[in-house]
Amino acid sequence: MNINLPNFNVKNLVKEAGSTLSRVVQLTEEKLGTTERTEYDNEFQNLAERADITKAWTEKIVRDTETVLIPNPQNRIEDFIFEKIEKTKPQRLSNLEHLALDMIEAGGDFGQDLPYGQALIKVGQAEQKLGQCERDFIASSGICFTQPLRKFLDGEMKTITKERGILETKRLDLDACKNRVKKARSMLGQQTAERELRVAQAEFDRQAEITKVLLEGISTSQASHLRHLHAFVETQVRYYKHCIDTMNNLQRDLAKLRPAKPRLRINSEDVDGPPNTINHSIVHPLAKSNDFNTHDFNEFDDNEDLDNFHTIDINNDEVNVDENHENTSSTLRNQSNNTNPFATTDILEQYDIEFDTSAITSV
Structure with a gap:
């Protein structure tokens, strides 16, 4: 019986293991303060701090908005799972819609010709309208606000985080090469270390430029977030206006059913x-x-x-x-x-x- 094993490049495997070990050693020495490290310039550090703040607050705003739109945490988890498996979300009734159905059913049992029964039915129908307005508001808010922000976190911000991680790896390799140059005793060993240092320096500079460009793009992303915020506010205004119109109509209908005062x-x-x-x-x-x-x-x-x-x-x-x-x-x-x-x-x-x-x- 022949078993085809994958072809491993032992040389590359050993090289990668050696690089990982040197990074661990470098990071440990930096934590202990026994070696120097390459610092980023002030502009890069400011961009990186701004990116961290943007990521943290955007995540919190998305969570808080989803909590307002869907207060039940179980429903939020269920919707998240259905999104991940690309399945249609279940159509569940809101609390307002449950109340509306109970009021309409109670009004029918009490008697549609009696004042209390008529009032219950009218209030239940108004609650149904409010429930539909709420459903539309949740869907619109997701499309115009939370989904774009979550897309930013899952796309652009994840890319920035990944590239920053690669940059940190390149920095560790660069500093490890600098230490090897300092510790090289023979001329041959020093030449090899200097050659590795030049390669590491070029890779670090290239990765730093890529990461810096991505960090600078956060300003453009925030301009888009501002437009999404305006759209969310407009959606809220429409939602509350529909709610006010519905309640005003209900109030007028109930006033017609109210008996005259002596x-x-x-x-x-x-x-x-x-x-x-x-x-x-x-x-x-x-x-x-x-x-x-x-x-x-x-x-x-x-x-x-x-x-x-x-x-x-x-x-x-x-x-x-x-x-x-x-x-x-x-x-x-x-x-x-x-x-x-x-x-x-x-x-x-x-x-x-x-x-x-x-x-x-x-x-």
Whole structure:
């Protein structure tokens, strides 16, 4: 049985192993401070520091934006996996859409013809619209902002990191060659070391130039990031505008379903009262009398207004109505003589009405 083994170049393997060993030795001596190292110029160092800052903050901005768009970390991990395996992301309902479906279903069970059921259905439909707006906002934000920034990190920034790593390797080789030149004792050994030093110096200079060009390109990348940021803000503006329009429409629809408030008439002025708070036990006793004639009050000429307006006795003392009309009139006159102008406080507080009691006078 013949087995074809790959052809290894033993010479290159030994050479690479020797280079790796010399780099480790050089790096260790630098950490210990027993040898010198080649320093980069100030311009290159500034570019490198700027690249590190750009990378760190861009990664954080992308993470934070994705956290805002998709708060559930499990969903973010799931989406990331589907992107890596190039599969379609699952269509999951958002929290708003779950709430919308429950409201619509509850409204149907409570009764579509009842006020509460109608209101639940309308609110649920509005929540559905908000959920769709949110879905569109997430998709648009990914296209115009997070995806370009992540592409920058996975493409240009990874290339810069790789080239900087190669440059550091070339620097270690260069410094190792410098140390070998210093340590060479024989003329032959010194010539060999100097030749390796020249080669290492050329490779280092070439790699430093390549890395510097890439670092300088970060300024152009940030100009693109600025355009992406503007697009993200515009997407947010559209999203919140759609949300506001949806909620304003919902508010108008719910206002149409709200029952009308009862109305009070105090000192010939119409005042809105809270819903369902009319206490018919405090209706003026004349309204309970069989001899009461609505035409005695010109404010109640309209039957519809009569149904919506109530005359309220603002006195605390209960008025007793006798069967005899004359006794009733006498009782009312006696009662009016003892009218307390401050007895309206309880009624005003019940209806949450600010009223100047000084305007009430006794007859």
